[in-house]
Amino acid sequence: MRYFDQVIIDVNLATMDPAQPAAYGAIYDAAVALLDGNIAWLGPKNELPEFDTLATPVISGKGKWLTPGLIDCHTHLVFGGSRAKEFEMRLQGVSYQEIAAQGGGIVSTVKATRAADRESLFVAANKRLTALFNEGVTTLEIKSGYGLDLESEIKMLEVAKLLDKHHPITIKTTFLGAHAVPPEYKGDADGYIDLVCEQMLPKIAELGLADAVDAFCEGVGFSNAQTRRVFEKAKALGLPVKLHAEQLSNLAGAQLVAEFNGLSADHIEFLDEAGVKAMAAAGTVAVLLPGAFYVLRETQLPPIELLKQYQVPIAISTDFNPGTSPICSLKLMLNMACTLFRMTPEEALAGVTVHAAKALGCVDRGMLAVGKRADLALWDIEHPAELAYQFGVNPLTQLWINGKTSIT
């Protein structure tokens, strides 16, 4: 007789486990047994091992679909202010790069974030987090990068850590000090990179505030050489790296992040074959951000066929931020990955589960398999493609995080 904490029966599983041969790694008329926050058993219901049916809670999924909890692996969820005025400017024809050059863009959010206290940052971010939670997100990454001085970067990361403590969603934090040149370093990007490498990174590592380090390698951000300096320091401190790369131009950021065995290269609309090859060799995940593509009305599509050809795992994320992706819905990103990027609903779902887990270096989750964390979402749908197909109606019925029921 086996012992379980909880057993879920009468469900169809979209395991997203590549070891399962069917589309979506599906197992029909299945059961899942949980123990100590993990999946202890799963398979067809008629093969469920014997367990103490009197002592164990048994939940019926009533024929619905169970997927891994969704993972949003690239967000800028903590920030002050709003950029609605810039939205209006962009609609009048001013580009994202022009707005940045005029001291708007990221720098305008930096001003608002520096001025905000921890409490207001927490309250605003918590609302966004709850919106994502209500549509099945169980793990989410939050980047700093709107503080751009030591004190304000620490403030942002501490708010992210507080959210992790007080909200059921598991938060992973990323230090994005090299996001933009702050006003006080205008014209001296190298001087700012000195500050990032010599003061900010060591302090943030010492305080244990970041799980990873990111940078914005772009004409309006930092050069390849400046990004390399940040990565070298991160490596020396034992922190994994990832990169905002090839979003608006190609600065060979993908090769750079691959050289450091980085977790992911994100955006990558202008990625070329050399970059794809480097990512494939390094096991670096491609994170596509259809929300930013949509909001900036970009026309250059990420090289999806090349990524598939070289078997680079593709993750999908909201990139939730006040400038280029003020869209707080990972479910909408599933739809956009299909409609804008021509991915299949199955590829899109893999992008917010198994591949997003890899992008965060959290391989203990992201698929339904024995030994993985019991982060589960139960959906009132007839087919898993519905998750990408339909938007605006919420089919989420129940959510488990680390084996604990969070929404019923």
Ligand code: NIG
């Ligand atoms: O991922 N590209 C850089 N960072 C964000 C945009 C941040 C902003 O505009 O505030 C992004 O798109």
Ligand code: FE
């Ligand atoms: Fe981003």
